[in-house]
Amino acid sequence: MSAPNPxxxxxxxxxxxxxxxxxxxxxxxxAADLFAVATMPGGPERYRWLFSDAPQSLAALQAWIDTVIAGPDSYVAIIDKRSGRAVGQQAWMRIFPEHASIEIGGVYWGLPMARTPLATEALFLFARHAFDDLGYRRFEWKCNSRNDPSKAAATRFGFHYEGLFRQDRITKGESRDTAWFSIIDSEWPALRAEYQRWLSPDNFDADGMQKSRLMTR
Known part of the structure; x- marks a missing residue:
């Protein structure tokens, strides 16, 4: 059996x-677009499970962006192509090319992305780039075990639950148990086809509502 490639x-x-x-x-x-999304009604609550807090000023958000650009993780802004505005952010984390393993993390999908195909496509673009362009074998998702919406999203997106890391972190003054999920390269071709089917414009009506749901199981 040949050794896996990095x-x-x-x-x-x-x-x-x-x-x-x-x-x-x-x-x-x-920063201006992201600050507007983060501070709209309901926006700050979406920081509940992130390591960072909701920004209190535009200057604070700009400083945070400076920090993450200089850090080990690789953040992207999610641009809604209809409006041209940034509506969220996510990052490449735990980047191990030598092991062909990588994580999507630091996810803040703002309220304008809710009940639209934007979040699903943002996840799909990361997964496709990791598997198809860069040759990764493993694509990870992690979250606080108490973050039920995140765990449900991971399952919807086709990630497999792998287990619980108990007392994994201390964040915002609380002990965090971390739930681990992954997609591996052998699972990706079928998932890629389903993502492409679901994201097709033909799957959405004139009001932007899905005609059929994402079927990853």
């Missing part, structure tokens, strides 16, 4: 283009 490289700071969203390397120019 991935080609870590993801570079490039733009990934979809039908509904465009993923751009995060920069200060995205």
């Amino acid at each position: 991935a080609k490289s870590a993801p570079e700071r490039i733009t990934l283009e979809g039908n509904y969203v465009r993923l751009e390397p995060i920069e200060r120019r995205h």
Whole structure:
């Protein structure tokens, strides 16, 4: 049995283009849009399970962007192609090209993305780039075990639950048990086909509502 191959490289700071969203390397120019989304009614609550808190000012968000650009993780801004505005963010984390393993994390999908294909396509673009372009074998999703919406999203997207890391972190003054999920390369071709089917414009009516749901199981 031959040894598995490493991935080609870590993801570079490039733009990934979809039908509904465009993923751009995060920069200060995205701060105003992201601050507007983070501070709209209901926006701050979406920071409940993130390691960072909701930004209290545009300057604070700009400083946070400076910090993550200089850090080990690779954040992108999620651009709604209809409006041209940044409506969320996500990041490549735990990047191990030598093991062909990578994580999507730091996910903040703002309220304008709710009940639209934007979040699903943002996830799909990351997965497709990791598996098809860079040759990763493993694509991870992790969350606080108490974050039921995140666990439900992971299952909907086709990730497999792998287990619980008890007392894994201390975040925001609380002990965090971390739930681990993954997709591996042998599972990706079938998932890719289903994502492409679901994201087709033919699957949405004139009001943007799905005609059929994503079937990853």
